Amino acid sequence: MIASLNGSLLAKSPGTVVVDVGGVGYEVFISSRTYDMLPENGQVCSLFIQTVVRADAINLFGFSKKEEKELFLLLIAVSGIGPKLALTILSGIGVGEFCQAIMAKDLARLTTFPGIGKKTAQRLCVELAEKVDGLSGSDAGASAVPRMSDTPTINVMGDAVSALINLGYPQATAWQVLRTVEEQLAGEVESPPVEELIRRALRLLAAR
The missing domain is CATH 2.40.50.140 (Nucleic acid-binding proteins)
Structure with a gap:
């Protein structure tokens, strides 16, 4: 293998x-x-x-990263999560943030991914709660500059993605542009409001 x-x-x-x-x-x-x-x-x-x-x-x-592979293996072991869906989840959330969402049972955050409904999100929380503990700090130290996804307000990105999707943008596009916004704001604002994320994202999308 x-x-x-x-x-x-x-x-x-x-x-x-x-x-x-x-x-x-x-x-x-x-x-x-x-x-x-x-x-x-x-x-x-x-x-x-x-x-x-x-x-x-x-x-x-x-x-x-090794931690991303480890989380991938945990995800595909959950009933209803195939490899492609696992990659979709990994595309939209960092390992550390995902672990926080699981431990906090943050169903609102987990259901922002296509193919993940409330029941699947609940299953993820139940089956992975004790397994992600060793991965929860894996993103720490990856950058000397704090990222928004490392802050306590982990719902903000999910809310911004949902807003862009409601405006007609594909989910992949929404995640991509919001990660760009995240990089632009790193070190400037520790916990930017969702309105600021959406405003900057729309500005970038309009410039394309």
């Missing part, structure tokens, strides 16, 4: 990458957070890998 890949990055997109290892190109499914951490094409790329074998396919899922 492939546990990691280290090779030249041939191609990348928000959902997949192709890594050349010894002349063989491996297609790997990734989250948008892992995508944000990739180098430029042609440079060396290292990913933690989880191989998922099915009757009709063998798929590789890649992660920039």
Whole structure:
């Protein structure tokens, strides 16, 4: 079983990458957070890998951080959560923030992801409450600048995403632009109100 890949990055997109290892190109499914951490094409790329074998396919899922892979494994062990849905969750939330949401039983935050209804969110809380404790601090120290997702107001991003979706923007677009806003505000405002996030997000979307 492939546990990691280290090779030249041939191609990348928000959902997949192709890594050349010894002349063989491996297609790997990734989250948008892992995508944000990739180098430029042609440079060396290292990913933690989880191989998922099915009757009709063998798929590789890649992660920039070991903790992200560990959370992926916890997610796909929950009934109703497949690999693609697990990647959707990982694209929209950091490991530390997800663990906080599970321990706080924050159903409102968990149900912001497509495919996650109230019952599935409740199942996640029940099945993962004791398993995520070791991962809860994994995002700490990743950056010297505090991120909004590390603050107690973890519902703010979810509320902003919901507002953009209600305005007609796709969820993936909403998460992407709000992460850009998050980076812009890092170090400026510790706990920005949801209105400020939405205002800045709409400004970025209008400029596209």
